[in-house]
């Protein structure tokens with residue numbers, strides 16, 4: 111197995127934006143979560159990793175594991191690219207346990223010419239491990255090659271088991287019409303795969319995209335869902351405002367016909383920075399998802415410090431009415447190192463709350479909004495500017511999230527509610543917001559060098575509010 115060249119590995123030079131309780135690289139670049147699974151007593155998370163700089167580069171698989179989903183231990187890099195099956199990178203993929211063995215199924219990325227990153231080809235490969243730490247690439251790789259009618263985009267396999275058979279879906283773009291589609295493959299040993307065909311295709315590039323990266327097909331509450339990360343969608347009023355975003359379809363997969371019938375595409379998260387999520391099933395039957403705090407639309411100042419990117423907290427996927435939503439995984443309560451507020455107050459004009467560590471705090475706020483139309487808000491600010499703010503307008507039923515440095519705000523319509531609950535996780539350079547137990551989430555990054563950071567609540571009319579706050583830390 112290839113090794114990382116330690117003498118070339120980049121180092122963190124300044125910790126000012128380092129997260130305290132999110133998965134991040136020891137140093138170097140991170141993007142998508144990969145290979146989420148539970149194996150021999152540990153949760154495993156892999157991620158797209160470039161150890162030699164804080165820029166995207168030849169992709170490795172970084173690796174962490176945890177007993178509880180929130181306290182993570184760094185492990186050696188699991189996959190190093192450069193073999194004939196992955197000459198240009200080990201791109202995203204997934205994991206599955208078979209017997210006593212952990213299998214990774216990932217995309218091999220290849221350039222025809224090293225000087226032209228736009229011209230490439232992709233195939234699918236297998237690596238396996240018996241200890242969950244050291245991986246061996248399968249000698250029979252590649253296990254899947256692109257069908258003849260495919261464009262160069264052919265990546266991000268997500269594997270699962272159903273009725274004694276293995277299946278995987280991957281993101282593909284058809285050569286002839288340039289549209290996104292999802293291909294289905296079937297196997298009985300994870301090594302020999304039979305092509306079953308495209309199970310669904312984008313109806314229009316403008317509305318649904320030209321490529322669905324990182325498709326994730328899973329079952330929740332009796333329905334099949336495909337979460338994916340579409341490229342090329344055009345903004346639709348208050349929706350799809352990011353350059354790239356994560357979305358989902360609810361539907362039904364017909365395994366015999368290899369066809370996925372579904373309803374419309376919806377956003378999975380309404381914030382500025384959420385992409386390429388992947389999910390897995392915990393031993394106790396919860397569907398847990400991690401996403402990448404992506405940053406396609408603005409710079410990442412931590413790159414100057416030798417690192418870039420982080421993964422979100424684990425989120426439990428839930429149905430909220432007929433929509434897919436997320437709540438913080440219950441294990442996130444284990445990150446609490448102290449309770450700093452537990453009170454009720456009548457909020458009206460802006461009220462500043464002082465907590466010990468405002469950049470490492472979870473807020474659990476419940477605004478009682480019965481009986482009037484008005485607005486309530488939460489904001490994080492430094493001495494010069496608002497860094498992140500959230501406001502809810504009961505008249506329109508809309509939540510607005512503002513991020514400093516972003517030209518446009520982000521919105522989610524949740525309708526008229528009697529109570530608004532916002533769970534807000536602030537880390538050194540990120541904020542995750544969970545509204546009304548699955549109604550909407552917003553994933554945001556922020557950067558500040560200025561102290562002090564303050565938190566303020568406000569309401570347009572006197573509003574009874576239950577306020578809890580906890581300090582959080584992974585070391586706790």
Ligand code: FRU
Nearest residue numbers: 158169201202265323324386
């Ligand atoms: C999504 C993505 C995947 C690909 C990986 C490469 O962010 O573009 O489609 O496998 O990142 O790092």
